[in-house]
Amino acid sequence: MMSAQAQMRALLDQLMGTARDGDETRQRVKYTDDRVCKSHLLDCCPHDILAGTRMDLGECTKIHDLALRADYEIASKEKELFFELDAMDHLESFIAECDRRTELAKKRLAETQEEISAEVAAKAEKVHELNEEIGKLLAKAEQLGAEGNVDESQRILMEMEKVKARKREAEEEYRNSMPASSFQQQKLRVCEVCSAYLGLHDNDRRLADHFGGKLHLGFILIREKLDLLRRTVATKQEKRNQDRLRRREERDKVGRRSKSRERRRSKSKDRRRHRSRSASREKRKSRSKSRDRHRRHRSRSGSRNPSHRSSRDRGLKHKLPMKMTESGEVSSMAPLHPQIPQFHVHQRAALL
Numbered sequence: 001m002m003s004a005q006a007q008m009r010a011l012l013d014q015l016m017g018t019a020r021d022g023d024e025t026r027q028r029v030k031y032t033d034d035r036v037c038k039s040h041l042l043d044c045c046p047h048d049i050l051a052g053t054r055m056d057l058g059e060c061t062k063i064h065d066l067a068l069r070a071d072y073e074i075a076s077k078e079k080e081l082f083f084e085l086d087a088m089d090h091l092e093s094f095i096a097e098c099d100r101r102t103e104l105a106k107k108r109l110a111e112t113q114e115e116i117s118a119e120v121a122a123k124a125e126k127v128h129e130l131n132e133e134i135g136k137l138l139a140k141a142e143q144l145g146a147e148g149n150v151d152e153s154q155r156i157l158m159e160m161e162k163v164k165a166r167k168r169e170a171e172e173e174y175r176n177s178m179p180a181s182s183f184q185q186q187k188l189r190v191c192e193v194c195s196a197y198l199g200l201h202d203n204d205r206r207l208a209d210h211f212g213g214k215l216h217l218g219f220i221l222i223r224e225k226l227d228l229l230r231r232t233v234a235t236k237q238e239k240r241n242q243d244r245l246r247r248r249e250e251r252d253k254v255g256r257r258s259k260s261r262e263r264r265r266s267k268s269k270d271r272r273r274h275r276s277r278s279a280s281r282e283k284r285k286s287r288s289k290s291r292d293r294h295r296r297h298r299s300r301s302g303s304r305n306p307s308h309r310s311s312r313d314r315g316l317k318h319k320l321p322m323k324m325t326e327s328g329e330v331s332s333m334a335p336l337h338p339q340i341p342q343f344h345v346h347q348r349a350a351l352l
């Protein structure tokens with residue numbers, strides 16, 4: 001048994017965690033360590049719940065520490081650790097083993113007891129069910145009385161008396177369906193919750209002790225914890241899947257926006273490139289038209305002013321080099337350009 005000082009120390013560890021004295025190195029093992037029992041952190045380890053009962057499992061193979069539980073409770077408020085999945089696997093394994101033992105006990109009990117007809121078995125089952133109901137009601141009434149709720153306890157006891165009357169009727173039907181020698185034999189039944197044996201003729205005190213006992217209530221608590229863990233895990237998994245789906249949709253949305261920006265940027269580049277090319281074509285067309293207009297203007301100017309053309313010709317004649325022929329006449333030399341015809345001076349004078 002723990003001393004008062006040890007109990008006080010354990011209480012402080014449970015409330016404040018491993019660093020309650022300001023020394024972070026006091027506890028080398030962290031709550032995230034694989035050696036720490038996750039079921040203990042969630043207050044549902046069967047080794048703790050069934051301690052001191054007929055099915056005491058002894059000390060757990062993993063670390064149990066109330067200070068680590070306090071550390072976990074503080075950390076779980078800030079982020080999801082998903083220790084519920086580990087605890088659920090642990091309890092499912094334990095309950096599966098318990099159910100296996102229950103089925104094995106039923107099979108062994110069926111082999112040892114006398115064979116009875118289906119009708120008699122149904123009547124015996126009804127008596128067993130009423131016995132369980134009486135035991136649960138009596139245990140509940142005693143608990144309410146211990147808590148000071150006398151009125152509610154009295155109401156439960158009155159309800160129990162009605163169930164006891166139904167039990168007497170069921171026992172009478174069962175007695176009439178069997179020989180007296182067989183009826184006196186103790187008919188046993190395996191409890192579906194904790195695998196304990198129950199007698200058909202157990203008195204109310206024996207039934208109350210069983211259904212209000214630590215072993216039966218401990219198994220009820222373990223099964224309730226398992227159901228709660230299953231719901232919690234399902235809820236968290238659904239939330240995680242929704243978060244993943246939302247993040248995927250956000251990434252897809254960002255990707256679509258990025259692609260849309262790239263397409264707009266590409267279209268803008270294409271438009272600028274098209275405008276640049278159009279402007280270059282327009283400039284070339286403008287320069288070509290300007291040259292054409294200049295050529296046409298020069299052509300029209302030359303056709304309207306023959307004197308200007310003559311003066312050009314005269315200027316050309318003066319510019320052409322002269323030579324002396326064999327007859328003593330002076331003539332111009334061949335023009336520099338091959339398309340300008342060669343004229344003698346007297347032929348040019350005749351043309352003029």
